[in-house]
Amino acid sequence: MKQLLIFIRKEAYHIFRDKRTLLILLGMPMVQVLLFGFAITNEINNARIAILDLSKGEMSRDIIQRMAASGYFEIGENLHSLSDIERHFRQGKTKLVAVFPPQLEEKLLRNTPVQIQLVADATDPNTATTLINYASAIIGRYMQEQNQGKALPLAITTEVKMLYNPRLKSVYMFVPGVITIILMLMSAMMTSIAITREKELGTMEVLLVSPLRPSTIVIGKVIPYILLALTMAAIVLMLGAFVFGMPIRGSLLLLIAECVLFVITSLSLGILISTRTETQQVAMLISLMALMLPTILLSGFIFPIESMPKVLQLLSNIIPAKWFIIIIKNVMLRGTGFDFIWKETLILLGMALFFIAASIRNFKIRLA
Amino acid sequence: MPNQPAIDVQNISKRFGKQVQALEDVSFQVQPGELFGLIGPDGAGKTALMRILTTLLLADEGQARVNGWDVRKDYKLIRRNVGYMPGRFSLYQDLSVEENLQFFATIFGAAIEENYGLIRDIYSQLEPFRTRKAGKLSGGMKQKLALSCALIHKPSVLFLDEPTTGVDAVSRHEFWEMLQRLRQKGITILVSTPYMDEAGLCERVALIQKGRILSIDTPANIVGSFDKPLLAIRTDNMYRLINDLRQFESTHSAYPFGDYVHLALDRPIWPEAVHAFLAAREHTGIEIKAATVTIEDSFMELMTRS
Numbered sequence: 001m002k003q004l005l006i007f008i009r010k011e012a013y014h015i016f017r018d019k020r021t022l023l024i025l026l027g028m029p030m031v032q033v034l035l036f037g038f039a040i041t042n043e044i045n046n047a048r049i050a051i052l053d054l055s056k057g058e059m060s061r062d063i064i065q066r067m068a069a070s071g072y073f074e075i076g077e078n079l080h081s082l083s084d085i086e087r088h089f090r091q092g093k094t095k096l097v098a099v100f101p102p103q104l105e106e107k108l109l110r111n112t113p114v115q116i117q118l119v120a121d122a123t124d125p126n127t128a129t130t131l132i133n134y135a136s137a138i139i140g141r142y143m144q145e146q147n148q149g150k151a152l153p154l155a156i157t158t159e160v161k162m163l164y165n166p167r168l169k170s171v172y173m174f175v176p177g178v179i180t181i182i183l184m185l186m187s188a189m190m191t192s193i194a195i196t197r198e199k200e201l202g203t204m205e206v207l208l209v210s211p212l213r214p215s216t217i218v219i220g221k222v223i224p225y226i227l228l229a230l231t232m233a234a235i236v237l238m239l240g241a242f243v244f245g246m247p248i249r250g251s252l253l254l255l256i257a258e259c260v261l262f263v264i265t266s267l268s269l270g271i272l273i274s275t276r277t278e279t280q281q282v283a284m285l286i287s288l289m290a291l292m293l294p295t296i297l298l299s300g301f302i303f304p305i306e307s308m309p310k311v312l313q314l315l316s317n318i319i320p321a322k323w324f325i326i327i328i329k330n331v332m333l334r335g336t337g338f339d340f341i342w343k344e345t346l347i348l349l350g351m352a353l354f355f356i357a358a359s360i361r362n363f364k365i366r367l368a
Numbered sequence: 369m370p371n372q373p374a375i376d377v378q379n380i381s382k383r384f385g386k387q388v389q390a391l392e393d394v395s396f397q398v399q400p401g402e403l404f405g406l407i408g409p410d411g412a413g414k415t416a417l418m419r420i421l422t423t424l425l426l427a428d429e430g431q432a433r434v435n436g437w438d439v440r441k442d443y444k445l446i447r448r449n450v451g452y453m454p455g456r457f458s459l460y461q462d463l464s465v466e467e468n469l470q471f472f473a474t475i476f477g478a479a480i481e482e483n484y485g486l487i488r489d490i491y492s493q494l495e496p497f498r499t500r501k502a503g504k505l506s507g508g509m510k511q512k513l514a515l516s517c518a519l520i521h522k523p524s525v526l527f528l529d530e531p532t533t534g535v536d537a538v539s540r541h542e543f544w545e546m547l548q549r550l551r552q553k554g555i556t557i558l559v560s561t562p563y564m565d566e567a568g569l570c571e572r573v574a575l576i577q578k579g580r581i582l583s584i585d586t587p588a589n590i591v592g593s594f595d596k597p598l599l600a601i602r603t604d605n606m607y608r609l610i611n612d613l614r615q616f617e618s619t620h621s622a623y624p625f626g627d628y629v630h631l632a633l634d635r636p637i638w639p640e641a642v643h644a645f646l647a648a649r650e651h652t653g654i655e656i657k658a659a660t661v662t663i664e665d666s667f668m669e670l671m672t673r674s
Binding site: 205206208209211365 | 419
């Protein structure tokens with residue numbers, strides 16, 4: 001026990017005395033959250049659009065005004081003829097052009113169908129789709145208001161309710177994702193480097209010729225890093241909550257407990273890597289390559305697992321990050337309790353135990 | 369068992385890969401309380417042998433026992449009871465002198481106060497730098513700290529792998545004085561070194577070359593086994609001198625030795641004969657004197673013989 005305590009203290013000295021690394025470790029989550037939050041987002045604000053209003057009536061003016069007031073669009077130029085549209089897109093001045101046909105009001109009064117044309121620049125398909133959706137919604141809502149009180153012949157409308165994230169804010173998606181990636185990468189990388197560093201500096205040689213058990217070395221390495229990783233998780237959560245308004249609807253205690261479990265899983269994975277590598281560089285590369293890509297691509301953070309090919313879906317089951325993202329989204333957004341996520345928790349726990357057992361088994365008690 | 373050797377090495381062989389034969393059929397014994405030197409040039413297999421004895425490597429063949437414990441089976445017991453100082457400085461550079469000592473004392477389940485008597489001579493010199501980071505110590509100081517850490521749990525056998533390599537002459541001298549004092553306290557010490565002049569400070573030495581032991585004896589006996597007349601020679605052209613001497617009819621061997629060339633002769637002859645031979649070959653500034661035999665001369669002789 002005394003041995004374990006002094007080992008943890010030694011490890012803590014390593015962490016706190018390397019000020020530069022510590023700064024990077026704590027600064028990185030902040031930078032990542034802010035980057036994801038402000039730069040990498042699929043919400044669109046103030047997109048420049050152009051208008052070709054051939055109707056020049058009250059109705060078209062109303063719609064244009066609503067679009068401008070929505071905050072999504074910034075009305076740029078007013079075009080004068082259909083031939084202007086092509087030229088305008090080519091110059092890259094606009095993302096979307098709304099074309100109002102002539103005699104909008106008259107046609108509507110006469111009950112003839114009217115079409116407002118939305119032309120979008122689909123070189124960036126995601127943006128185009130989003131803009132079209134925004135614009136259609138605004139026009140649709142306007143029409144609904146106009147029709148109020150009037151009996152319409154057989155109209156089916158859909159009423160959409162977005163549960164848990166009514167405004168479809170992307171922060172709800174990336175905060176869980178960023179926490180997962182940071183905890184996974186940092187934890188795995190930090191421990192794998194911490195152990196290979198001892199191999200490189202030759203201190204492992206001295207530790208081996210001592211009564212220290214492999215389990216003491218492994219656990220002593222892991223504990224300080226659990227605390228460090230949790231600090232990083234706290235930074236991300238607080239930034240998410242205070243800067244981007246990300247809610248934590250479930251129990252905070254449960255959230256922390258699940259974070260601890262995931263950190264232990266990642267740390268033990270890092271130790272497993274370090275038992276198989278001899279230098280810090282190799283350990284770092286493996287942690288990055290073998291963990292970063294699967295964690296980002298196969299965890300459901302960016303690409304939904306349901307739409308992947310069957311093989312990848314199966315493969316995603318062995319990615320610890322997938323289970324953690326399910327858990328954390330449930331707790332943070334849906335506010336569910338443990339009874340809804342026990343299965344995922346159990347899977348993570350199983351993985352953690354497997355990695356710990358494997359790394360203690362693989363721990364080399366000799367040099368070669 | 370009163371006469372059980374502290375270290376017992378029997379027919380140890382170790383191979384790295386297919387090409388490198390690090391150790392070949394090495395056998396020797398070290399008695400309890402003995403200061404035993406493993407002398408040989410770089411790459412002779414000293415470190416591999418040290419690592420086998422400290423249970424860090426497994427030998428391919430042969431058996432070794434430390435305090436009667438088998439290095440393969442009883443590695444846990446050996447690790448608990450020996451002190452090991454690797455060739456490379458292997459303490460935590462970002463921990464202070466005091467923290468390093470405390471760490472190693474605790475992981476061996478020892479208290480510093482308990483065994484302070486053992487390291488007092490060494491550690492007292494480090495005391496003024498107690499709070500300094502180990503990485504900022506001088507080479508000699510580092511070695512003293514490493515030795516303190518290896519001793520703090522009062523090991524019965526101490527393994528020192530090239531403890532004086534890269535250390536200045538004064539510190540080297542001090543280090544060996546410490547080893548002499550430790551030996552008086554009954555600790556068995558196996559020390560390896562590439563410096564031939566340190567061999568004389570051991571009770572017995574094993575000369576090792578290319579993984580094989582050339583000779584095991586006391587330094588005096590090893591020196592005494594050199595039975596050839598030995599001259600130290602210097603001229604203005606040292607490179608040509610060796611080649612020329614090797615063509616001299618009575619030459620047994622000629623090799624560089626510091627500023628001189630040592631010339632071992634097959635039979636006693638007058639130095640004037642050598643002088644005349646060199647003068648005939650247009651050497652200038654010829655200086656010839658009788659040389660005292662050292663371990664290095666014996667080592668060269670053993671090497672040429674094997």
